Amino acid sequence: MKAVGIILAGGGSDRMKGLTDIRAVAAMPVAGAYRAVDFALSNMANSRINTVAVITQYSSRSLNEHLNAPSWWGFGRKQGGLYLLNPTITPESTNWFRGTADALIQNLDFIKERHEPYVVIASGDGVYKLDFDDVMAKHVESGAQITVVCREKEDTDSERFGVIEVDGENRITAWHEKEEGAAGQYINCGIYMIRRLRLIRLLEECKRRGEYDFVRDVLVKNLEAERIKAYVMDGYWKNIASAQSYFECNMDMLNPALRKCFFYDYPRISTKVDDFPPAKFNDNATVRNSLVAGGTILNGTVENSVLFKKVYVGDGSHVRNCVLLNDVYVGDGVTLENCIVEKKVKIEDGTCVIGDPNNVTVLS
């Protein structure tokens, strides 16, 4: 593949109800066994992008730990590799990354040292499957200078995403960043393709002007100067931005077609594998419409839920519409509904928490 990948994974979110206190959004566990960043990373690896940099900043320990063995995604070879770019103090700068463009600007030397003609930039919080070969083919065919991966707008999207208007040739003519009721057919998925030398030039201009944000300062300001085109992806795409969207994304994985797409159809989404024994169902376990990861031991009733690794559910407990992260211990006689339970949390015997399905409760 003629592109180098850059994954922007440096952010937390204040709408995650504390779930990102201990990890970046890109490190959020998804679908019982994966992390959000696995999707962008696997898509790149599956498109034979050999060199990928993950830019981290916010609460990066968990993410670094997840990425410590690049071979799970097929990196760590003589050709290419997986690079973790953390904020660093240099003689020039003692700043943190002040925005997405600034994060790239502070790593310009990494970008300059590549030999691949293109760069794919993707955020680490998207859950989707995308063939970057196809994005590149369309990029070249359409004569775009920058390609922005988009999808059709849904009703509630305007305030959460960048809304994009295009002309008859899919050239982006207007961009409304998180404006309620904005016009436009598409929303921005936060995935971009651009020639590497052009990216370097645009970033250097930003640097001169003291600008930090990729969408605002590189894309929106250049809608006229550059041919920026939309690539419309179909299929599932969700970004993890709030506790509610995170919850919904996990619940979506109860859909068999989606699991087939992500986890069984080649090429698959990969993740770091842990050595846990298979899930164990004891005599009184009742488990319906739920995902159950390795190392889990179940005694009670579990319905419409996603259970991550090494979860324990005690006797006579009822877990419904819940997401239980790694190492959660649910004692006996517990009732949990519409909850996300943070990893390693112990729920004492007899606890009852019933959340609102439209505004889930986070137990941490």
Next chain:
Amino acid sequence: MVKKEMIAMLLAGGQGSRLGVLTQRVAKPAVAFGGKYCIIDFPLSNCVNSDVDTVGVLTQYQPLQLNTHIGIGIPWDLDKQVGGVTILPPYEKSGDSEWYTGTANAIYQNLNFMDSYNPDYVLILSGDHIYKMDYGEMLERHKKSGAEATIAVMPVDWEEAHRYGILVTDDQGKVTEFEEKPANPKSNLASMGIYIFNYQTLRNALTELEHVPGCDFGMHVIPYLFRETGKVYAYEFNGYWKDVGTLTTYWETNMEMTDLVPEFNLYEEFWQIYTSAESHAPAYMGADAQVSHSIIGDGSEIEGKVKRSVLGSNVRVGAGAKVIDSILMNGAVVEEGAVVRKAIVADGARIGKNARLGEGAFEPSRLDAKVYNSDLVVIGAGSVIPEGVTIGKNTAISGITEAEDYPDGALPSGGYILKKEGKR
């Protein structure tokens, strides 16, 4: 010069013929166990957990799946700059070339491999037992006792002792007598087939015995060293250890894993067992699934009922299907409405819609009464069972079978169907 204190040689070349069609296309050490593992994962994991980082794996019978599983040893951290895991198949030599004719002969043919690590001690293991054991502790005892060879033994029930190779020892653990399957045993310490030798002693013995046909550790090398040196010691092991060499013990040992608190507990952090796992996805239980007293591997999708069973990775159990008292290995498929009772279904086998396995009453096997002597239905890897057929107890099926292979839509108890081709 490269120097390893102790290296391990893992004998993984046997067919394990008492596992019947389960080992028709794979060597016994590559047979699945416990919903995720292969039998060989236990000795390999024991090695790394015991700081033994150099392991030669001797293969001969049907090695493809075993080779694929082991690869370059990554899951066990056995991909090393110096040492690690090396697959040792038999090879052609100038002059007399032969297959591995016995356990000790196989080791003898790999003296050059062992020499290259210049070890003080060699640990001999076999790839057909389920256990967790610290070989480092055994080595300490070996050194302390001044033994030339140490044999791991475990106490067995006195009534069972006549089935084993029995060692009689003095109070220092020094072996004073061997009894092979004795009618009236003097001791209940059974050999586990795990040995530590001083390397030079072993090297000399193997060279001395090179012309013995089918040279075997238990039959030739140990008696030879006992005679020549008198310094053969027993190391008593009191943990969990199961030989899974027969269909019944294989099935029972798997079933024990589903107990509330299994005697052999894989859920504790200490002494992890590693394996080469293909699937990452969690298991999924459908809206009408009923799963109890079972373990279910990653990536399996269950719509039907599963009770007292061990399911591997990526297994599918369709709606209305029932799986009871059974083992389904990786990738097995049980289609809608099928009933699987007391069966072992090997990797990738497919049970057609509404087929019924394990019906009727026990009949002696018409294939091999030594191998098939229980109620178990045994389905080989990649086999296909057509829709709607009925299969009796104590049966064996291998290969892609079709409706015409089942007169009156049934294979009666004690029967078998062996076809050449399995699905890939």
